[in-house]
Amino acid sequence: RTAMDSVRDVLLMPRFYFHTMSYFSFSFFLDGFLTIVVDYGVDIGLDMTDAVYVLTFFSVTDTIGRIFVPLLTDYKVFTNTGLMTACYFVMAFLAQMTPFAQTKVTFWVVTIFLGAPMGYLMVGISEVLATEVGTRNLPIAYGILASVTAIGSFSRPVVISFFRDTYGSYDGLMRCMGGMILMSFFFTAGLWLSDPIKKKKSKLDTT
Numbered sequence: 001r002t003a004m005d006s007v008r009d010v011l012l013m014p015r016f017y018f019h020t021m022s023y024f025s026f027s028f029f030l031d032g033f034l035t036i037v038v039d040y041g042v043d044i045g046l047d048m049t050d051a052v053y054v055l056t057f058f059s060v061t062d063t064i065g066r067i068f069v070p071l072l073t074d075y076k077v078f079t080n081t082g083l084m085t086a087c088y089f090v091m092a093f094l095a096q097m098t099p100f101a102q103t104k105v106t107f108w109v110v111t112i113f114l115g116a117p118m119g120y121l122m123v124g125i126s127e128v129l130a131t132e133v134g135t136r137n138l139p140i141a142y143g144i145l146a147s148v149t150a151i152g153s154f155s156r157p158v159v160i161s162f163f164r165d166t167y168g169s170y171d172g173l174m175r176c177m178g179g180m181i182l183m184s185f186f187f188t189a190g191l192w193l194s195d196p197i198k199k200k201k202s203k204l205d206t207t
Helices: 003-011 014-043 048-067 080-100 104-113 115-133 138-167 171-193 195-206
Strands: none
Touching (some): 014 048, 014 080, 014 104, 048 104, 080 171, 104 115, 115 138, 171 195
């Protein structure tokens, strides 16, 4: 098998496109959030030194999300796509709540709690992709995924500066990114609900 065979196989999988669009939104949100969170905290009244610690505690919950949340799929409490759907929903909800977190305590709570679902999604996407495309096609799938998300990296500074310079705050940006994550929720929820059909089709193909 050549690399082009893997590219063809991956691009012929409709579900891969939904995962790609979902991960694009997630990657844009993650990088955008980490870029603005300290400045955002200062805007609502945190001291610069306190605002910096938001990233520290966010890293703690992010680590919990990466290490412990996947146990829910290991012990069959959730399927991979089911847990990703839940994480996207929590992210979208917290992102929409962030503009209303105008006190120090609520800002800390909202931003720190974002870490767990975001941490899981960082590792969950690899599990899902391996299931969807197979380990043989996984490197190509990751390459395509990284290429698409790179577009967000180039556009992110322009989007951030637009909201900051036009509206004078990051509230609109958080609502916009939260809307992107909400679309990821709907995409992944559709994949989750169609999992039984996919599994049934796979069994028929093998027989």
